[in-house]
Amino acid sequence: MNIYKNASVASKKAFLNYAIVILFFVVFQTLVNTGSITSALKGQLIPIVCYMIMAVSLNLVVGISGELSLGHAGFMSVGAFTAVIVSALMSGASNSSRLFVSILVGAAIAALAGFLIGIPVLRLNGDYLAIVTLAFGEIIKNILNCLYVGIDDKGVHFAFNNPNALGMDPLGKEIIKGPMGAVGIKKIATFPAAVILLLVVLIIIQNLVNSRTGRAIMAIRDNRIAAESMGLSPMKYKMLAFTVSASMAGAAGAIYALNISTLVPKKFDFNTSILVLVFVVLGGIGNMTGSLIAAGVLVVLPELLRKFSDYRMLVYAIVLILVMLVTNNEKLKGRLDTFVKKLGMRISKGGRKK
Amino acid sequence: MLAHLINGISLGSIYAIIALGYTMVYGIAKMLNFAHGDVIMVGGYISFYSMTLLGLPVPIAILAAVFVCTALGIVVERLAYKPLRAATSLAVLITAIGMSYFLQNAALLIWDANPKAYPNIFKNFEAVEFAGARISPFAIVAIAANLVIMIALTLFTTRTKVGKAMRAVSEDKGAATLMGINVNFTISLTFAIGSGLAAIAGVLLCTAYPTLMPTTGSMPGIKAFTAAVFGGIGSIPGAMIGGILLGIIEILARAYISSELADAIVFGVLIVVLIFRPTGLLGKQVHEKV
Numbered sequence: 001m002n003i004y005k006n007a008s009v010a011s012k013k014a015f016l017n018y019a020i021v022i023l024f025f026v027v028f029q030t031l032v033n034t035g036s037i038t039s040a041l042k043g044q045l046i047p048i049v050c051y052m053i054m055a056v057s058l059n060l061v062v063g064i065s066g067e068l069s070l071g072h073a074g075f076m077s078v079g080a081f082t083a084v085i086v087s088a089l090m091s092g093a094s095n096s097s098r099l100f101v102s103i104l105v106g107a108a109i110a111a112l113a114g115f116l117i118g119i120p121v122l123r124l125n126g127d128y129l130a131i132v133t134l135a136f137g138e139i140i141k142n143i144l145n146c147l148y149v150g151i152d153d154k155g156v157h158f159a160f161n162n163p164n165a166l167g168m169d170p171l172g173k174e175i176i177k178g179p180m181g182a183v184g185i186k187k188i189a190t191f192p193a194a195v196i197l198l199l200v201v202l203i204i205i206q207n208l209v210n211s212r213t214g215r216a217i218m219a220i221r222d223n224r225i226a227a228e229s230m231g232l233s234p235m236k237y238k239m240l241a242f243t244v245s246a247s248m249a250g251a252a253g254a255i256y257a258l259n260i261s262t263l264v265p266k267k268f269d270f271n272t273s274i275l276v277l278v279f280v281v282l283g284g285i286g287n288m289t290g291s292l293i294a295a296g297v298l299v300v301l302p303e304l305l306r307k308f309s310d311y312r313m314l315v316y317a318i319v320l321i322l323v324m325l326v327t328n329n330e331k332l333k334g335r336l337d338t339f340v341k342k343l344g345m346r347i348s349k350g351g352r353k354k
Numbered sequence: 355m356l357a358h359l360i361n362g363i364s365l366g367s368i369y370a371i372i373a374l375g376y377t378m379v380y381g382i383a384k385m386l387n388f389a390h391g392d393v394i395m396v397g398g399y400i401s402f403y404s405m406t407l408l409g410l411p412v413p414i415a416i417l418a419a420v421f422v423c424t425a426l427g428i429v430v431e432r433l434a435y436k437p438l439r440a441a442t443s444l445a446v447l448i449t450a451i452g453m454s455y456f457l458q459n460a461a462l463l464i465w466d467a468n469p470k471a472y473p474n475i476f477k478n479f480e481a482v483e484f485a486g487a488r489i490s491p492f493a494i495v496a497i498a499a500n501l502v503i504m505i506a507l508t509l510f511t512t513r514t515k516v517g518k519a520m521r522a523v524s525e526d527k528g529a530a531t532l533m534g535i536n537v538n539f540t541i542s543l544t545f546a547i548g549s550g551l552a553a554i555a556g557v558l559l560c561t562a563y564p565t566l567m568p569t570t571g572s573m574p575g576i577k578a579f580t581a582a583v584f585g586g587i588g589s590i591p592g593a594m595i596g597g598i599l600l601g602i603i604e605i606l607a608r609a610y611i612s613s614e615l616a617d618a619i620v621f622g623v624l625i626v627v628l629i630f631r632p633t634g635l636l637g638k639q640v641h642e643k644v
Contacts, residue, residue: 068444120629127386127443131583132628134576135621142618161612179614270576274451281448314459320452321434328441328449 014206017289018199021052024296025195032191040303048299049194050256053201055279055291057248060205062277063286064214065241066221067122068130070273071137072249077144077268078113079106079250080257084182087258088151088175095188103197103254110250111243113140118242122235137273144265149176181264182257189259197255201248205288208244217241282323356487358609359602364493365562366601367500371555372578373585373593374507375548381524381588382544385443388450389430391575392457393549397423397556398472398566399465405473412475419553427549428542435545436538454572461568472564475557496558503551504594511590520544524588577604577617580624586637595635600624 028045031037058072083106090098117136124132148159152172159165163178176182208214217237219227224234257263279298283290301319305312326332372394379387397419404415434453438446479491511517522530523540531537559574560566577600585596600620607619627635 062444068447120625124628124632127380127587128583128628128632130386131580132625135580135624138576139618139621142615146612146614161614278448278451281444285444310463313455314463317452317456317459321449321456324445324449324452325434325437328445329437330440332437 010206010210013289014202014210017202017206017292020289020292021195021198021202025192029191041300044299044303045191046189046194046259047256048296049191049198050252050259051276051279051295051299052292053198053252054249054276055283055295056201056205056288057245057252058276059280059283059286059288059291060208060241060245060248062280064209064221065217065238067125067238067242068127068277069133069242069245070130070270070277071117071133071135071140072245072276073268073270073272074137074140075110075114075246075249076253076256076272077140077265079103079110079253080263080268081144081147081176081182081253081265082106082109082250083254083257084175084185084263085149085156087186087188088173089156091186096193099188099190099193099255099258102258103251106254107247107251110253111247113250114243114246115239117246118239122238122242134270134273137268137270141265141269145179147176147265148174148178150174179265181262181267183262185257185261185263187259187261189255194255194259197251201251202288204244204248213237213240278320282320358605360487360489360493362602362605363598364490364496364601365605366581366598367496368555368558368562368597369574369578369581369601370500370594370597371503371551371558372574373582373597374503374590375552375555376579376582377585377587377589377593378520378544378548380582382520383435383541385435385446386450386579387435387545387548388447388575389453389457390548390552391571391573391578392454392461393423393426393430393552393571394556394559394575395461395566395568395571396426396457397553398560398570399461399470400553401557402470402472402560402566405475416554416557419557420550423553423556424546424550427545427552430549431542431545436541458568458572465568467568470566472560472566474564475561492558492561496562499554499558500594500597503554504590507547507590516540516543577620580621583634584624584627586634588638589634589636592634592636 028037032042032045054072054076058069061067061069061072083102086102086105087098090101093101117133121129121132121136146161148163148166150157150159150166150168150172152169154169157166157168157172159167161178163174166172166174168174173184175184209218216227216232217240219230220232220234220237228234253268275298276295279295280291282298283292283294302312302316305315326336372390375390375393376387379385379390400422401415401419404410404418405412410418430453434449435446438449476491476495481488481490482494483489509517511521519530519535519540520543522533522535523537527537530540555574555578556571560570563570578597581596581600582593583596584600585592585594600623603623604616604620608616611619631637
């Protein structure tokens, strides 16, 4: 407790996030162990953690570095498909080492993709940067749609846009079939492993943000010209944030892919990128706690709204618009505050009468 | 080759008409209206049901679609975007995305998910022979519509008082208000014009690709938006050039390289253009001042 008391505001916030994640894990793991959770929600646990990782990593780019990225799902798919190949190659190894290496390689390849894409993207700014990230996300999806990968005794075979060009042994197995996606993935991801990954991601991001490097990134966000005249290189720091964020999205994609049996490239389209961006904005830009909570609630919300079946996505859209209006319009915000105050007074009055 | 080129220009004309809506709204309200693509879809459905269910003649059906979409554009702007005039651009963007989800899911509930086969509105017209290539009546109408709209809009923004007000608001909202321009009315008008154009684009798009679904508008919407950026967002001739170039690139890529990779190539060209001309082909270069 003493450590907590003496800690700075920033590290208190960081501790809060670790506490939230650990609490989330303990509650849901107990629910799973006692069997008091619906199978639909149980199946959502790993995706929820994946989206939490996606949200905090996107928040590093959007909130801390201040660049609007609309192609975050592209990095997720790079990590996902890399992990599928790596995991298939390691079929002899134990599940945990397969998972570990797959995530690591997935994150590394996604980081490489982030670095290469960052070179042209980070030269632009504002809405132009946003539209180019969107374009790269679509390009990644299209390229993966044309990718065929097979494995036989001789190793991995790649083919582009033509499944007959794989040149495999007759005994070989196709693991990625273009638009049909990856098939027959062995489900080796576990909920505890996903939570550990989330904690690692949080530790990296929060330590990065509270370091000298993190302050440099934020200085460039707040005033690029002033930061530049202090000798900070905008390209270097923006690239750092962008690449780190891409690698984390890759790791999230890896564990996401190893939790399902078939995965199509279409899963990671523009809509997924937007979904993650919605988590970041609703949670509060630059606020990691907000990203965690928003991702958790909004992945589960459509599930909870299942009662309304046909209307659930409509309700989701209306909730989204209303939240944006209420939190961003001064007049409505004021009205909401007075309403909450009145409501509070009425409740306390009612309490006194009893 | 000529046939592909004509196909490309006619598809590009549709993109150009959609891109106009994006570019005008961006120029005046500095927002990416992601719901614009879904207004196209609504235009498609309204014209479809006017023709099939009500049996209206084609021109009346198109007028009905334009009318409904114009009203929709004004209502959307009033309800969702106007309260956020002072908010950050990211907040407006997310609201626009919410509106896009809303329109798609409302369409899903009203008109269900089954794809509708859009009637061929040019079945009574013959293709024209030109320099050895057959030009479909659709291509002629699409290109002509694009030219007429472009000329009309250019005249509107340079010659009429309201059009000049529009340009003034896009340049400097505060100064325009001081000059007695009703900024809110001008922005509403821009949305109305953009959405009306989206309805026309919807009819043309559904004629070119006759399957109508609640998600019909989203991909052409994104592509038209890249066309607007390609040509330099905020610029009316830029939208036309960007749209037509994008259409030609897409059709040629589909014909000569690979239909799966056509979209990737379109986006790749956009990226290359933006690297060398960061504000698009006809965009204004803004110099940074300290």
